[in-house]
Amino acid sequence: xxxxxxxxxxxxxxxxxxxxxxxxxxxxxxxxxxxxxxxxxxxxxxxxxxxxxxxxxxxxxxxxxxxxxxxxxxxxxxxxxxxxxxxxxxxxxxxxxxxxxxxxxxxxxxxxxxxxxxxxxxxxxxxxxxxxxxxxxxxxxxxxxxxxxxxxxxxxxxxxxxxxxxxxxxxxxxxxxxxxxxxxxxxxxxxxxxxxxxxxxxxxxxxxxxxxxxxxxxxxxxxxxxxxxxxxxxxxxxxxxxxxxxxxxxxxxxxxxxxxxxxxxxxxxxxxxxxxxxxxxxxxxxxxxxxxxxxxxxxxxxxxxxxxxxxxxxxxxxxxxxxxxxxxxxxxxxxxxxxxxxxxxxxxxxxxxxx
Amino acid sequence: xxxxxxxxxxxxxxxxxxxxxxxxxxxxxxxxxxxxxxxxxxxxxxxxxxxxxxxxxxxxxxxxxxxxxxxxxxxxxxxxxxxxxxxxxxxxxxxxxxxxxxxxxxxxxxxxxxxxxxxxxxxxxxxxxxxxxxxxxxxxxxxxxxxxxxxxxxxxxxxxxxxxxxxxxxxxxxxxxxxxxxxxxxxxxxxxxxxxxxxxxxxxxxxxxxxxxxxxxxxxxxxxxxxxxxxxxxxxxxxxxxxxxxxxxxxxxxxxxxxxxxxxxxxxxxxxxxxxxxxxxxxxxxxxxxxxxxxxxxxxxxxxxxxxxxxxxxxxxxxxxxxxxxxxxxxxxxxxxxxxxxxxxxxxxxxxxx
Numbered sequence: 001x002x003x004x005x006x007x008x009x010x011x012x013x014x015x016x017x018x019x020x021x022x023x024x025x026x027x028x029x030x031x032x033x034x035x036x037x038x039x040x041x042x043x044x045x046x047x048x049x050x051x052x053x054x055x056x057x058x059x060x061x062x063x064x065x066x067x068x069x070x071x072x073x074x075x076x077x078x079x080x081x082x083x084x085x086x087x088x089x090x091x092x093x094x095x096x097x098x099x100x101x102x103x104x105x106x107x108x109x110x111x112x113x114x115x116x117x118x119x120x121x122x123x124x125x126x127x128x129x130x131x132x133x134x135x136x137x138x139x140x141x142x143x144x145x146x147x148x149x150x151x152x153x154x155x156x157x158x159x160x161x162x163x164x165x166x167x168x169x170x171x172x173x174x175x176x177x178x179x180x181x182x183x184x185x186x187x188x189x190x191x192x193x194x195x196x197x198x199x200x201x202x203x204x205x206x207x208x209x210x211x212x213x214x215x216x217x218x219x220x221x222x223x224x225x226x227x228x229x230x231x232x233x234x235x236x237x238x239x240x241x242x243x244x245x246x247x248x249x250x251x252x253x254x255x256x257x258x259x260x261x262x263x264x265x266x267x268x269x270x271x272x273x274x275x276x277x278x279x280x281x282x283x284x285x286x287x288x289x290x291x292x293x294x295x296x297x298x299x300x301x302x303x304x305x306x307x308x309x310x311x312x313x314x315x316x317x318x319x320x321x322x323x324x325x326x327x328x329x330x331x332x333x334x335x336x337x338x339x340x341x342x343x344x345x346x347x348x349x350x351x352x353x354x355x
Numbered sequence: 356x357x358x359x360x361x362x363x364x365x366x367x368x369x370x371x372x373x374x375x376x377x378x379x380x381x382x383x384x385x386x387x388x389x390x391x392x393x394x395x396x397x398x399x400x401x402x403x404x405x406x407x408x409x410x411x412x413x414x415x416x417x418x419x420x421x422x423x424x425x426x427x428x429x430x431x432x433x434x435x436x437x438x439x440x441x442x443x444x445x446x447x448x449x450x451x452x453x454x455x456x457x458x459x460x461x462x463x464x465x466x467x468x469x470x471x472x473x474x475x476x477x478x479x480x481x482x483x484x485x486x487x488x489x490x491x492x493x494x495x496x497x498x499x500x501x502x503x504x505x506x507x508x509x510x511x512x513x514x515x516x517x518x519x520x521x522x523x524x525x526x527x528x529x530x531x532x533x534x535x536x537x538x539x540x541x542x543x544x545x546x547x548x549x550x551x552x553x554x555x556x557x558x559x560x561x562x563x564x565x566x567x568x569x570x571x572x573x574x575x576x577x578x579x580x581x582x583x584x585x586x587x588x589x590x591x592x593x594x595x596x597x598x599x600x601x602x603x604x605x606x607x608x609x610x611x612x613x614x615x616x617x618x619x620x621x622x623x624x625x626x627x628x629x630x631x632x633x634x635x636x637x638x639x640x641x642x643x644x645x646x647x648x649x650x651x652x653x654x655x656x657x658x659x660x661x662x663x664x665x666x667x668x669x670x671x672x673x674x675x676x677x678x679x680x681x682x683x684x685x686x687x688x689x690x691x692x693x694x695x696x697x698x699x700x701x702x703x704x705x706x707x708x709x
Contacts, residue, residue, distance in 0.1 A: 067552035068523075174641055175409070204408040204579060209623045209635035216634070231552060234625045238635075275557040277582030279624050281609040291561050292554045 021055035021091075022225045023062075023079070023193055028052050028088035030074050030249075048074045050249035051088070056193070061219070061226040063240030063257075065233060067272075071249035072229045076195050079227070080114060081105065092193065110140050113186035117198035119178035123170040129156060130166040133184045140189060155184040159214060176207035180214065187218065195227045200235065212239060233276055237261045242334075245269050248307040251328055255335040265331055265342035267314045270349065306340065314345050369436075370540045370573045371397040371420070371458075376433035376443075378412075378419045381426075385646040389415035391597035392433065397541065400571040404584030404605070407594035408620075410642055413577045416594070417543050420575075421460060422450040438540060456486040459534040463546035465526035469518040475502075475529055476514030479536055486537045501532040505562050524555035531563055538570055545577045560587060581624055585609055593617045596643055596653035603684040613677065613686045613695045615660045618703050652689065659703045660690060 030049040049071045056062040064072045078085040081097060090097045092112060100108060113136075116122040123132055133152040137143055143151060156166050159180040161173075170178055179199060186194055196215065200208040216239070219226060230236050236243050237257040244254040245266065253266040264270045271290040294311045305322040306315055315321030320340050328338040378390035389412045397403050407413045418424050420435050422445065435443040442453055454460070462468040470478060479498035480491060487494070495514075502510035505528035507521075518526055527547060534542050547563070548556040564587065567574050576587055584591055584605070591608045593601040593616065601614035612618035622636045640657045643649055651668045652661060661667030666689050675691040676683040684695065693701040 067554060176641075205581075206408065206620065206623045206638040209625075209637040213634045213637065232625075233553070238625050272553060275553040277556075277560075277580065277586045278626060279581035279585045279609065279621060280626075281585055281606045289557055289561075291557050293558075 020057050022058045022093055023056040023227065024089075024091040025052060025054050025075075025079060026089040026091070028075065028078055028090065029086045030071070030078050030083070031086045047249050049078060049085070052246070052249070052251055053088075054244055054251065054254065056225060056227055058192075058225055059219075059223060060241040061228055061239055063228045063230060063236040063243040064246060065230055065236045065243055066246035067231060069248075070246040072246050073197060074249075075246070076114070076197055076227065076229055080109070080112060080195065106140075110189045111191050112193040112195065113189060113191040114195040114197060115179075115182050115186045115199045117201050119175055119182050119202060120170075122182055123178060125170050128167045128169055129161055129173070129181050129184075132170075132181060133188050136185055136189050142189070152184075152188060155188045156181070158187075158218070159184045174207075175203050176210055179203060179211050183211075183214065183218070187222065187224075190222075191224070193225045193227065195229065197229045198231065201231070208235075215239075233261070233272060245272070250307060251336070251338065252308065253335075253337045253339075254328070255337075259332070259335045263335075263343070264346055265335065265337040266308075266339050267312050267341075267345040268308050270345045271313070274349075306338075308339075314341055315339075367398045369396045370399050370401075370438060371395075371575075372434075372436040373420060374434045374436075376416070376419055376430065376435065378415050378424055378428060378430050380415075380428040382646070384644075387645045388597055388648065389428070389645055390419055393594075393597075393599055394433075395592055395599065395602070397573045397575060399540065400567075400573055401590065402567070402574040402576065402588045403590045403592060404588035405575060405577045405592045405594060406579060406581060406584055406620075408579055408642060410645065411594040412597040412645070413594050414545055415597075417460070417545050417575070417577055421454060421458065421543065422447070423460075452486070455482055455539075456537045457539055458541040458543065459537070459539045461527075461530050461534045461542060461544040461547045463549050465523070465530045466518065468530055469526060471518055474515050474517055475521065479529075479533055482533050482536045497536070498532075501536055502529070504535075504566060505529065505532045506558075507532075524551055524558055527551060527555075527559050528562055531559070531566065535566055535570065535572070539572060541573045541575065542567065543575045543577070546579070547576070548583065549578065549580070556583075563587075581621060593620070596648060597645055598653065598687060599685075600654065600687045601685070603678075604682050607678065607682075607684060611695075613684055613691055614654075614688050615658050615694070615703055616654045619659060622703075652687075660694070660701050661688070664689075 028049055029051055032046045032048055034044050034046045052075055054062065064075065066072045077083045079090050085098065092108060095108060097108060130149065130152045133155055134148045137148040137151060142148065153163060153166055157163065161177065161180060161184065173181065200211050203211060218224060228240055240257055242254065242256050243260050245252045245268065247268050253260060253264065253269050260269065261273065264273060271292050274290045290313060292311050305324055306326050309315045309321040312321065326338045326340045328336050331337050331342050373393060373395045375392040375394055376390055377392050380387040380389055393416055405413045405416065419430050422442070424430055430443070434441060437453065437457055442450065445453065476495065476498055479501060480494045483489070483494040483497055484491060499510050499514060502513065507513055507525055507528060521529065548559050551559060560583065576584060578584060588605050591603060591605050592599045593614065595616050601617045608617070612621055619636070619638045623638060625635065638657055643653050643656070649655060651670050652672050655661050655667040658667065672687045672689045674685050674687050676685050677691060677695045678684045688694065690701045
């Protein structure tokens with residue numbers, strides 16, 4: 001089984017069609033210098049994001065999935081240019097963000113907002129809920145005082161914070177309510193693209209469901225496009241239209257959830273899925289879990305082969321995996337994978353599970 | 356089970372017996388009743404799971420058992436018996452001899468539980484020599500062996516490293532090594548994998564599972580993750596508002612939830628194998644403030660079965676034992692029997708089925 005036409009110009013998942021793509025990320029790199037001391041400087045390079053490309057279509061929810069250190073949050077910050085990418089380009093609705101600066105960049109930022117993970121740390125404890133939401137309007141010089149207040153109250157009502165509560169400060173709200181305030185703050189500017197950076201990870205399960213329902217409801221009502229960064233695979237499967245699995249700064253696999261979770265092709269995706277504990281007791285008490293050895297750490301320098309090879313149950317002893325980096329190729333329509341032996345691990349597991 | 360069979364069954368030996376344990380926190384907002392007369396027991400080698408959402412009292416329960424509640428909190432009632440000794444009457448000095456030896460604790464956050472300026476090796480050696488009459492050389496050998504047990508690569512060489520030189524998953528495994536250093540009878544693990552990624556969580560649970568099985572160590576695993584308890588535990592205790600509202604054998608509990616809270620909690624967990632595109636089932640409202648508990652059942656305001664019933668709103672339900680008397684399901688709900696028997700009049704409505 002080949003990974004795709006060799007040598008063909010494979011631009012992973014990218015259709016740079018401004019009619020369809022609201023966001024286009026083109027071969028983004030982010031390299032950090034690490035180690036050394038402040039005086040001596042450092043020449044060790046850490047490739048946190050390594051040539052990632054994808055597009056996000058209008059109205060869809062695109063999931064970036066991966067474990068800590070895989071580069072997903074760095075990538076999001078590069079897209080917003082909260083940190084500067086080392087290379088590559090980002091387009092929002094046909095405008096190249098990576099070519100803008102100063103006032104132009106500030107103006108376009110209004111069209112893309114972010115909701116952070118931690119509803120405790122991301123809200124100013126001295127400000128009321130209304131003032132927190134209003135602040136964005138002030139920064140972007142929108143409306144007069146009365147208009148801003150009304151708009152903030154309207155936005156807070158939309159996320160379920162009542163007029164009686166809007167003058168309260170963050171500590172007077174529960175975790176779920178605080179996250180709702182974070183959502184209202186992001187949406188008050190009428191953005192087209194909302195980056196959701198682990199918006200429910202810090203919440204209890206019953207509250208997670210409330211916030212996910214709210215986000216989906218708002219998406220339908222306001223026609224929002226989401227870039228959803230999440231480590232929880234099940235949440236990604238439930239919530240996203242397409243999902244990219246990141247491993248060590250690069251896309252390992254990219255597909256619609258039906259494809260990605262039902263027929264995962266990359267061994268890393270298979271291992272990740274097998275590691276998720278399921279709240280159920282079956283007669284086979286434990287499912288066959290693949291316990292990966294070793295650690296996920298960003299790569300310093302460049303590996304000649306596949307970045308997953310040192311931990312891969314499939315490629316650990318294979319010459320091609322150690323020496324050649326597999327390209328991200330379209331294995332089936334819409335299902336992209338970066339592996340020399342796509343689907344082999346899942347097939348082996350299915351064969352051994354059969355009676 | 357027949358009476359003859361019950362009589363022939365071996366007497367179960369309890370490592371831990373907690374009776375009516377009660378802990379309050381005296382705060383500016385009033386008395387927060389974090390643990391409200393909780394009773395539980397753990398058999399030798401048994402793995403129990405204590406599940407609940409934030410503020411349900413599960414961590415306060417663990418700290419109360421270990422005598423680690425600090426002001427403004429205080430254990431105000433009940434007893435804790437460990438290996439037949441009433442440790443709840445022990446002085447701080449006596450408890451220090453018990454903790455780390457007979458019972459040990461694995462915290463959620465290894466970075467705060469480890470001393471940042473002491474090498475990993477020294478921290479393990481310290482725990483061993485404090486409780487065992489052996490020299491530092493022998494303790495060092497034991498420490499290397501422990502690091503190998505928890506699968507730290509190059510254990511010998513990494514003894515001299517400091518916590519920041521270890522990854523998150525490895526630090527958590529070091530905490531497990533420290534907890535097991537003196538072969539305790541019971542390990543209390545409070546959210547030991549919550550801060551970890553799923554593949555790292557799988558590694559850590561794997562190590563913990565193998566080591567406690569080898570040593571026949573009992574484990575009390577405290578977590579909000581129902582998937583983790585399903586894979587790891589024999590018996591489950593569900594906490595809500597400072598009480599154990601349902602306890603049952605894990606197989607029984609995952610097959611059928613008798614308390615409505617347990618049922619809606621399990622249903623609100625997203626599961627890959629039963630995803631629907633519609634809105635997720637949620638539990639309306641929030642848990643009650645432990646400083647201002649409702650007059651009746653603490654779950655009544657949010658309960659799909661009991662909300663609006665006068666009995667539920669006014670009378671606190673007593674625990675009811677159901678099923679196999681040797682391994683009962685114990686539930687605090689006025690309609691526990693009806694629900695256990697599958698009476699459709701007391702079922703939680705399925706979304707979309709109304």
